[in-house]
Amino acid sequence: MTTTASALLVSDHVDGSVHVASVPDGAVTGRLTGRHISEHAGFLALPGGRVACVDDRRGELLVLAPFGERLVERAVPVAVPAEHLACDPSGRRVAVTTGLGENEQPWSDLLTVVDLATGESSRVRTRVGEPGVTVLGGGDPLVVLRHRAPGSLAVHRFADLLTAPPGCPTAAPRALLPLPDDGHGDAHDPRSGQVFAATGEGVLSAHRDGDGLVAGRVIAWESPARGWYLRLDTRRRALWTTVRGGDPDPLRWPDWTNQAWRHDLETGRTLLTELGPGLVFRLALSRGHTAFTRIHPDGDELVLMDDDGTLRRIPLPAMDGAPRRGGTPWEGVERRAVAASPGSHLVAVTRGGHGEVHLIDAGTGEEEKRLRVDTPLHHGGHVMLICRNDGADGDPVGR
Numbered sequence: 001m002t003t004t005a006s007a008l009l010v011s012d013h014v015d016g017s018v019h020v021a022s023v024p025d026g027a028v029t030g031r032l033t034g035r036h037i038s039e040h041a042g043f044l045a046l047p048g049g050r051v052a053c054v055d056d057r058r059g060e061l062l063v064l065a066p067f068g069e070r071l072v073e074r075a076v077p078v079a080v081p082a083e084h085l086a087c088d089p090s091g092r093r094v095a096v097t098t099g100l101g102e103n104e105q106p107w108s109d110l111l112t113v114v115d116l117a118t119g120e121s122s123r124v125r126t127r128v129g130e131p132g133v134t135v136l137g138g139g140d141p142l143v144v145l146r147h148r149a150p151g152s153l154a155v156h157r158f159a160d161l162l163t164a165p166p167g168c169p170t171a172a173p174r175a176l177l178p179l180p181d182d183g184h185g186d187a188h189d190p191r192s193g194q195v196f197a198a199t200g201e202g203v204l205s206a207h208r209d210g211d212g213l214v215a216g217r218v219i220a221w222e223s224p225a226r227g228w229y230l231r232l233d234t235r236r237r238a239l240w241t242t243v244r245g246g247d248p249d250p251l252r253w254p255d256w257t258n259q260a261w262r263h264d265l266e267t268g269r270t271l272l273t274e275l276g277p278g279l280v281f282r283l284a285l286s287r288g289h290t291a292f293t294r295i296h297p298d299g300d301e302l303v304l305m306d307d308d309g310t311l312r313r314i315p316l317p318a319m320d321g322a323p324r325r326g327g328t329p330w331e332g333v334e335r336r337a338v339a340a341s342p343g344s345h346l347v348a349v350t351r352g353g354h355g356e357v358h359l360i361d362a363g364t365g366e367e368e369k370r371l372r373v374d375t376p377l378h379h380g381g382h383v384m385l386i387c388r389n390d391g392a393d394g395d396p397v398g399r
Contacts, residue, residue: 054082079110085398151179175212234394286340343390352380
C-alpha cells in the first residue's frame with residue numbers, strides 16, 4: 001500500500017472489489033477483492049483520514065486507512081444487510097442498521113454498535129424496517145433511530161446497547177419523538193448538536209435533552225415536492241438534498257423534476273435551484289461546488305453549482321445499459337456515482353458498466369483524468385474522494 005495525499009475509493013459492490021487510487025494521477029495504490037461493500041450504507045469518513053464501510057457478504061464493518069501502509073485497519077462482525085451507517089462526532093462509536101437487502105420487504109430488526117477504540121461490539125433487536133441512524137456525542141452518547149410507519153425518532157443510550165447481553169435481545173428505546181410515517185433521510189450537525197429527519201412535511205429538527213430529544217422547527221421544502229435524503233455541508237454550514245417532483249410512477253422517470261435544495265444553517269434561508277428533468281441521484285460536495293449527476297434519455301450530464309447558485313453543465317459519455325424510456329431507472333440498469341471532497345476542487349463521476357471514473361476539475365469543467373478499473377462498476381458502483389485533513393469527518397453519517 002503506497003501512501004498518497006488524496007485518494008479515491010472505487011467500489012464495485014456486485015463484483016466484490018475496492019480500488020484505491022491516488023489523485024489526480026489515478027495510480028492504483030491498493031486493492032481489495034472478495035469485498036462486497038454495501039452501496040446503500042456507503043462510505044463514512046472517520047478522523048485521521050480513515051473510512052468505515054460494511055462488507056455485506058462477509059458481515060463485517062471495515063475500517064480502511066487509504067493513507068496508511070495497511071489498507072484494512074480493522075474488521076468487526078456486524079449484522080447485514082447494512083442499511084445505514086453512522087458514528088458519533090469523535091469517530092469512535094459506530095452504529096449499523098439493517099434493511100431489506102435483496103428482498104422485497106424489510107425483514108431484519110438487528111442493530112449493531114461498535115466501539116472502535118476497544119473493538120467491542122454488540123447486536124440487539126429494535127424494530128423491523130429500514131431505519132436511519134445518527135449517533136449523538138458527549139459524555140453519554142445516544143443512538144437515534146429514524147423509523148417509518150409508525151414514524152418516530154427512537155433514542156437509545158450507546159452504553160446500554162454495547163453492554164446488552166448476548167443473544168440479540170430486544171432493546172427498548174429510552175425515549176420516542178413522534179415523526180411522520182414517511183421519514184426518509186437523516187443528518188446530524190455536531191457543531192449545534194442537532195439531528196435532522198426528512199419527511200413529506202419538511203425537515204424535522206431536534207436536539208438532545210438528557211436521554212431524549214426535543215423537537216425543533218420544521219424546515220419547509222418550499223416546493224410541492226420533497227427530498228429523500230439529507231447531506232450536511234461541513235464547509236458551508238448547510239443542509240443539502242435534491243427535491244424530486246412529478247408523477248411518482250418509475251416508468252415516468254424521464255419527466256421527473258429535480259431541484260437542488262440548500263438550507264443555510266447560519267441564516268436559516270433556503271435556496272431552490274432547477275437542475276432539469278430525469279434521474280438525479282445523490283450529490284457530492286467539493287471545495288467550492290456541489291455536484292449532481294443527471295441521467296436522461298436525451299443525454300447525461302454532470303451539473304456543478306458554485307456558492308452563488310451558478311450552474312455549469314458538463315456532458316457525460318453515454319452508458320451502455322443506461323435507463324431507457326418505458327423502463328424504470330432502478331432495475332437492471334446502469335447508473336452513476338459521484339464523489340468530491342471539501343478539500344479538493346476535483347469531482348469523480350462513474351460510468352456504470354464501463355469500469356470508468358471521470359475526474360473533473362469543478363473550476364474549469366475539464367476532465368483531468370479518466371481512471372479505468374478491471375470491473376464494470378455495476379449500477380455505477382460507489383466512490384469516495386478523500387483528502388488528508390479535509391474535514392469530511394465533520395459529517396458523521398455514511399454517504
